Amino acid sequence: MNSVPDTLEEFISQEYQHGFETLIDADEIPRGLSEDTVRLISARKNEPDFLLQWRLDAFRRWLKMTPPTWSNVHYPPIDYQDIIYYSAPRSQKDGHKSLEEVDPELLKTYEKLGIPLHERAILAGVAVDAVFDSVSVATTFKDKLAEVGIIFCSFSEAVQHHPDLVRQYLGTVVPVQDNFYAALNSAVFSDGSFVYIPPGVRCPMELSTYFRINAKNTGQFERTLIIADQGASVSYLEGCTAPMRDENQLHAAVVELVALDDAKIKYSTVQNWYPGDKEGRGGIYNFVTKRGDCRGARSHISWTQVETGSAITWKYPSVVLRGEESVGEFYSVALTNHRQQADTGTKMIHIGKNTRSTIVSKGISAGYGQQAYRGLVRVARSAIGARNHTQCDSLLLGDRCQAHTYPYIEVKNNSATVEHEASTSRIGEDQLFFCRQRGIDTEDAVSMIVNGFCKEVFKELPMEFAVEAQKLLGVSLEGSVG
Amino acid sequence: MLSIDNLQASVADKPILRGISLEIKAGEVHAIMGPNGSGKSTLSNVLAGRENVRVTGGKVTYRGKDLLAMEVEERAREGVFLAFQYPVEIPGVGNVYLLKAALNAQRKHRGLPELDAMDFLALVKDKMKLMEMNESMLYRAVNEGFSGGEKKRNEILQMAVLEPHLSILDETDSGLDIDALKIVANGVNSLRSPERSMILVTHYQRLLDYIQPDFVHVLAGGRIVRSGGPELAHELEREGYAWIGDAQSQTVAAQ
Ligand SMILES: Nc1ncnc2c1ncn2[C@@H]1O[C@H](COP(=O)(O)OP(=O)(O)OP(=O)(O)O)[C@@H](O)[C@H]1O
Ligand SMILES: [Mg+2]
Numbered sequence: 001m002n003s004v005p006d007t008l009e010e011f012i013s014q015e016y017q018h019g020f021e022t023l024i025d026a027d028e029i030p031r032g033l034s035e036d037t038v039r040l041i042s043a044r045k046n047e048p049d050f051l052l053q054w055r056l057d058a059f060r061r062w063l064k065m066t067p068p069t070w071s072n073v074h075y076p077p078i079d080y081q082d083i084i085y086y087s088a089p090r091s092q093k094d095g096h097k098s099l100e101e102v103d104p105e106l107l108k109t110y111e112k113l114g115i116p117l118h119e120r121a122i123l124a125g126v127a128v129d130a131v132f133d134s135v136s137v138a139t140t141f142k143d144k145l146a147e148v149g150i151i152f153c154s155f156s157e158a159v160q161h162h163p164d165l166v167r168q169y170l171g172t173v174v175p176v177q178d179n180f181y182a183a184l185n186s187a188v189f190s191d192g193s194f195v196y197i198p199p200g201v202r203c204p205m206e207l208s209t210y211f212r213i214n215a216k217n218t219g220q221f222e223r224t225l226i227i228a229d230q231g232a233s234v235s236y237l238e239g240c241t242a243p244m245r246d247e248n249q250l251h252a253a254v255v256e257l258v259a260l261d262d263a264k265i266k267y268s269t270v271q272n273w274y275p276g277d278k279e280g281r282g283g284i285y286n287f288v289t290k291r292g293d294c295r296g297a298r299s300h301i302s303w304t305q306v307e308t309g310s311a312i313t314w315k316y317p318s319v320v321l322r323g324e325e326s327v328g329e330f331y332s333v334a335l336t337n338h339r340q341q342a343d344t345g346t347k348m349i350h351i352g353k354n355t356r357s358t359i360v361s362k363g364i365s366a367g368y369g370q371q372a373y374r375g376l377v378r379v380a381r382s383a384i385g386a387r388n389h390t391q392c393d394s395l396l397l398g399d400r401c402q403a404h405t406y407p408y409i410e411v412k413n414n415s416a417t418v419e420h421e422a423s424t425s426r427i428g429e430d431q432l433f434f435c436r437q438r439g440i441d442t443e444d445a446v447s448m449i450v451n452g453f454c455k456e457v458f459k460e461l462p463m464e465f466a467v468e469a470q471k472l473l474g475v476s477l478e479g480s481v482g
Numbered sequence: 483m484l485s486i487d488n489l490q491a492s493v494a495d496k497p498i499l500r501g502i503s504l505e506i507k508a509g510e511v512h513a514i515m516g517p518n519g520s521g522k523s524t525l526s527n528v529l530a531g532r533e534n535v536r537v538t539g540g541k542v543t544y545r546g547k548d549l550l551a552m553e554v555e556e557r558a559r560e561g562v563f564l565a566f567q568y569p570v571e572i573p574g575v576g577n578v579y580l581l582k583a584a585l586n587a588q589r590k591h592r593g594l595p596e597l598d599a600m601d602f603l604a605l606v607k608d609k610m611k612l613m614e615m616n617e618s619m620l621y622r623a624v625n626e627g628f629s630g631g632e633k634k635r636n637e638i639l640q641m642a643v644l645e646p647h648l649s650i651l652d653e654t655d656s657g658l659d660i661d662a663l664k665i666v667a668n669g670v671n672s673l674r675s676p677e678r679s680m681i682l683v684t685h686y687q688r689l690l691d692y693i694q695p696d697f698v699h700v701l702a703g704g705r706i707v708r709s710g711g712p713e714l715a716h717e718l719e720r721e722g723y724a725w726i727g728d729a730q731s732q733t734v735a736a737q
Contacts, residue, residue, distance in 0.1 A: 425573075430570045431570050433530075433532055433533075433554065434566065434569070434570045434572075435572075435580070435584075436531075436553075436554040436555045436558065437531075437554060437558050437563075438580070438584035438587075438640065438644070439555055439558035439559045439587040439588040440555060440580075440583050440587050441555050442555075444583065444587070448572075448579075448580070449572055449575065451574070452572055452573055452574025453573065454574070456574075
């Protein structure tokens with residue numbers, strides 16, 4: 001009857017940009033999962049015994065666990081024996097030393113993705129760790145960072161060179177038995193990034209990891225651990241893409257953040273895994289556990305995420321507010337289009353006195369997209385004077401998509417203040433007609449409206465990422481005036 | 483400027499406009515009055531290109547072109563402006579940003595260079611003075627939290643910035659206090675020129691005291707049942723629309 005959904009349709013049916021595949025000789029282990037697989041991965045990485053034992057413990061616990069069923073996402077059971085748990089470009093087998101030694105095919109891949117790894121070509125002020133399938137292929141600016149005592153390297157390297165730090169912190173934020181996918185990750189994780197910022201050091205540049213799934217039938221199980229020691233601060237970015245394939249691929253990552261006294265960690269994600277085609281064939285299952293521990297007084301952890309990819313997203317970046325006066329933040333934009341499903345949100349666990357948390361969640365659904373915001377705010381008896389503010393807005397494009405909000409609030413302390421606001425709106429035919437009547441075409445109008453909706457979150461992103469995020473949403477840059 | 487010839491249109495399969503003919507020359511101001519539900523907004527919408535109004539007959543020529551064949555944004559860029567009866571809110575989108583995007587889209591269409599931020603701000607601030615609007619409104623989200631009267635004033639600000647050839651003001655006077663009415667009228671009058679035409683949809687003589695129309699038409703039941711000069715509005719103010727019943731049965735009988 002009115003043609004708005006059609007024009008919106010055109011807007012929202014743009015093709016995935018990063019769907020190409022890199023043809024590269026890979027060292028893969030056979031499909032399937034058993035104790036032997038775990039041992040094989042650990043051996044490939046030449047790991048110390050404590051880590052092997054830790055993995056085996058996780059694996060044994062995982063065997064007794066079942067996948068969570070409480071979320072609002074639907075998919076056929078995953079055959080965990082049909083997945084390849086380790087795949088590394090053969091040229092990278094012995095780990096990488098300098099960029100000169102990185103396989104040119106890989107460098108080309110990252111260039112195509114807009115992530116040139118050559119340091120001179122890199123946007124000033126961003127150091128990159130590039131993870132390709134199961135291994136880190138390059139880490140830039142490592143030496144410069146080392147001058148101020150910062151450790152920024154692949155997880156595997158950290159295991160070799162800083163085993164004590166790894167041992168001290170690994171699994172202390174997300175215990176191996178935390179949930180089904182975290183246990184699986186703990187057993188088979190292959191690589192990821194490791195960051196340690198020593199006391200009093202402000203990291204002089206943005207750190208980032210770029211995850212790329214390339215190989216077929218593989219899962220990606222990366223593990224990231226970031227520690228900001230007393231008074232340290234760091235801003236960390238994470239980006240993800242994958243080729244287009246008809247099969248679903250599993251990505252089950254774990255990210256642990258530890259902030260000691262007066263430390264600050266800002267973690268930003270632009271997640272653009274392949275979302276599957278219009279009919280919902282293929283795409284990444286993104287089942288991720290991300291948690292930050294504000295262990296020290298006045299520490300500060302902030303998650304900002306822009307989630308546009310994946311067939312299914314299941315992810316709740318959380319903060320445990322242990323230290324007095326610590327601060328947790330969660331800013332999220334999640335977009336689901338076509339047949340994508342997302343069940344995402346956060347948990348803020350207030351334990352320390354006068355802890356504060358802020359949650360801003362913006363969900364955008366288009367096509368047949370299904371989206372749920374699920375947020376838990378828990379205030380323990382000990383958290384005197386705790387405060388939370390939650391704002392949760394949904395925007396619907398068209399009339400076949402859905403958005404749901406599930407706020408869980410548990411307050412055991414009556415000195416706490418917990419506020420929750422929620423709204424759902426539809427990009428109205430009215431708004432669109434208004435913009436077009438002023439001469440702005442549909443595409444720009446939708447961008448403008450969506451961008452306006454996400455503004456509070458985008459302003460939390462580092463500049464380069466904000467631009468990328470806006471592009472991702474098909475959004476032209478707003479705010480050049482005023 | 484605009485020539486409407488036996489225009490018929492339906493909304494949700496319900497015929498609303500039942501054959502409207504209207505000739506508007508450059509420089510003229512036409513007032514359209516008529517009872518609630520008679521089709522005034524529908525006429526405004528169909529001229530602007532709203533998709534939920536389906537044209538079932540007739541034609542409209544605008545500056546020599548087939549208006550009905552043009553896309554919504556194309557009409558806007560060709561100089562058709564609609565001030566909405568109920569302006570929408572767009573959260574998070576700055577007023578100034580929308581205005582700049584609109585103006586530059588239109589300039590581009592006309593082969594003019596886009597205005598940069600400085601020139602644009604100078605222009606807008608100038609027009610805001612005319613509309614006696616506080617500059618802080620520029621940086622607020624489009625119409626969000628604006629009062630009814632502020633929204634209407636904001637519509638006229640947009641019109642003043644975009645300088646359209648044909649402006650259609652749908653009940654811009656409704657909800658304005660006396661002072662605001664004068665300000666809005668002043669803004670509209672400042673755009674009056676031999677090259678520009680206007681359609682004022684209104685229920686009240688009040689607006690026409692400030693903006694003198696050249697013609698007044700009465701729309702009822704989807705037809706123009708009477709046309710006249712400014713004096714017709716005075717007559718309507720005195721006598722209301724009770725006479726329309728007869729007039730309508732007469733036109734029906736005459737057909
Ligand atoms: N979407 C719709 N579905 C059904 N009927 C509609 C729709 N939109 C408008 N109409 C009907 O069309 C008729 C004309 O409406 P319109 O808004 O054009 O009247 P109007 O003359 O502008 O009235 P007012 O003076 O109250 O603003 C009304 O009877 C209205 O109910
Ligand atoms: Mg009306």
